[in-house]
Amino acid sequence: MKKPSERQQMILSFIEEFIEEHDFPPTIRDIQYGCDISSTSVVSYNLDRLKESGLLNRHSEVSRGLSLAGQSHRNSSAEPVSIDTVAVPLLGTIAAGSPFPMPENDTWSDLTGQELIDLPQAIIGPGTGIYALKVRGESMIDALISDGDLVIMEQTSVVRNGQMAAVRIKSENTTTLKHYYSEGPRTRLEPANTQMEAMTFRSDDVEVLSKVVAVWRYLG
Amino acid sequence: MKKPSERQQMILSFIEEFIEEHDFPPTIRDIQYGCDISSTSVVSYNLDRLKESGLLNRHSEVSRGLSLAGQSHRNSSAEPVSIDTVAVPLLGTIAAGSPFPMPENDTWSDLTGQELIDLPQAIIGPGTGIYALKVRGESMIDALISDGDLVIMEQTSVVRNGQMAAVRIKSENTTTLKHYYSEGPRTRLEPANTQMEAMTFRSDDVEVLSKVVAVWRYLG
DNA sequence: ATACTTTCCGAACATTAGTGCGGATATTAT
DNA sequence: ATAATATCCGCACTAATGTTCGGAAAGTAT
Known part of the structure; x- marks a missing residue:
């Protein structure tokens, strides 16, 4: 079995990430545009090579009939270590104009059922009342936070x-x-982006809801 | 939210089993035959109902554009006690004008002794050749990355x-x-900050060193 | 019963998406 | 260099697949 070419590796990782994001496989044309390939036939050709290599399952004449074969090539470079983690609830999204999501003060415990995100204790720190928000849109651009980012918040006044x-x-x-x-x-109030200008308000006009503990931007 | 009808439940479980078996979602006609329904439009109708109920994600005009909404995570029975983490070496800093730090190709192993950062496997993804850099200065401001941020890189060309x-x-x-x-x-080449302008170069004048996997900004 | 809503039916229609093929370019071997 | 092989390119073609729509049936409320 030959080692897949550079292009084939790119296709493979594109498929992997596409599935991760969409929960269904890409079309040939999705791959074409995503990997900047000039023709669908080239994609098809390389998919056949990948199938021959056993790295990919392909069903002919089936749209999106792709699935990864080498499913479990886990971590290769480092040993998995178990560390303390905290489960942080993902409470919702931030978007321009929308009310800011906050944990309900009555029952912090009924967060069960919410989506949880595991983060290492070490990088979160010792705080309590931690939760996460997903950013929608570019409304936080002047805080150097863009669409899709995960903001870790700590409730405080x-x-x-x-x-x-x-x-x-x-x-x-x-x-x-x-x-x-x-x-x-x-x-x-000063934007994180120093290219933007600060604004001042009367102190009793400003209410602190939460502080930002960390920002996580995953790009893959 | 109303309870799905019997037919809708049947469709839902059919989709689930189909994905389990094929690793990709069924077409409307797959569902039609699998659930013994007389018309594709009936399937489409019920898929819309299921989407309204929030039980199903459906992407219009996308073949097999279905995914189950209920299960956010793949593994269904695992206990969230300890998670896999990878130790990522912190190779150095990025600053304006300085040469870009890269792992030496000769000895990837002599990274021992470098500072290591534990990150959850889940948020890093399956990549190899991962390392981290600390940002110095505001030179990356147009990529929405500021002083002190940690950039997780993956070596690739x-x-x-x-x-x-x-x-x-x-x-x-x-x-x-x-x-x-x-x-x-x-x-x-387009900055992450949409307020900045893109630039174009001759393709053979541009060399890819690494790709950005994630950005971590800890503020505390 | 009457009116209203939900669900179903069939069949044509419009896109989406996989395939095939002749020929151009690389890449590698002799 | 020459030949052999592997890749790539466009483009047309066709099968796969989602959508639409008038109308029928079935179920519910008034």
């Missing part, structure tokens, strides 16, 4: 100067993620 | 369109992180 927090401007009824600077009667 | 990668412009001898789009003889 006080933050130190300079920390990034979800703050609500009462008078405008808007919520965004900004760096927070309390300056006596005024509060300055 | 080929990336697909749309992926973020570390690319080197040979003629300028510079290296940056950009979204990569191959367009035949030209290659377009």
Whole structure:
């Protein structure tokens, strides 16, 4: 069995990620565009090679009739170690204009059933009231957070100067993620992106909802 | 949310078994014959009902564009006690103008002694040749990456369109992180920050060093 | 019963998506 | 170089597959 060519490896990983994202396999044309291949026949040709190599199952005349054969090539470079992890509930999404998702104060425990995300204790830190949000849209772009990012939040009403927090401007009824600077009667909110400008508000017009503990952006 | 009808339940379980057996979803006609339904339109109708109930994901005008909504995770019976993690070596820092750090090809093994970072296997994915870099300075600001961020890289020389990668412009001898789009003889490099403008280069002037797998920003 | 909603039927229709083929380019072996 | 093989390219063709629509049946509420 020959080693698959570079293009074939790219196709293979494209299929893998496509399935991961969509839960169904790609079409030949999906692969064509995704891997920047000039013709469907080239894709078909390489799929046949991959099938010969036993790396792929292909059913002819069946749309999306692909599945990965070498299913379990687990971790190859490192030994799996078990470490302490915390299960963080994914509470929802942030999007422009939408109310900011927060854990209900009545029952923090009924989060069971929500989707959970395992994160290593070490990188989360010791905080409590941790939850995660998925970002939708580019509304947080000035906080260097883009569509699809996962934001790890910690519920709190006080933050130190300079920390990034979800703050609500009462008078405008808007919520965004900004760096927070309390300056006596005024509060300055500064985007993470230094190319954007800061704004100041009356301190009693600003309400801190949660602080940002971490941002995770998975691109694959 | 109403309870699905008998026929809808049958369709749902058929889809489940079909995927179990084939690793890809059925067509409307597969369902039609499998559930002994007289018309494709009836299947389509009930699929819409199931989608409304939130039990099924359906993508219109996509063949086999079905997936079960209920199960978010593959493994159904595993206990979430300990998770697999990989130790990722922290190879160095990225800064403006500095040569891009890469693992030495001679000895991948002498990374011992380097600082290691434990990351969950699940969020890293199955890739090999993974390493991490710490960002210094704001040189990557247009890729939505700021000072102190941890960038998880995977060594590769080929990336697909749309992926973020570390690319080197040979003629300028510079290296940056950009979204990569191959367009035949030209290659377009697009910042993650949509407020910045894309640039195009001759394809043979662009060398792909690594692709960005993930970005981790810890703020605490 | 009457009206209203849900579900079903069939059959044509429109896209989507896999295949085939002649010939051009690479790549490798002799 | 020459030949042999592996890949790639467009493009047309066709099978696979989702959609639409008028109308019939079945089920529910008034």
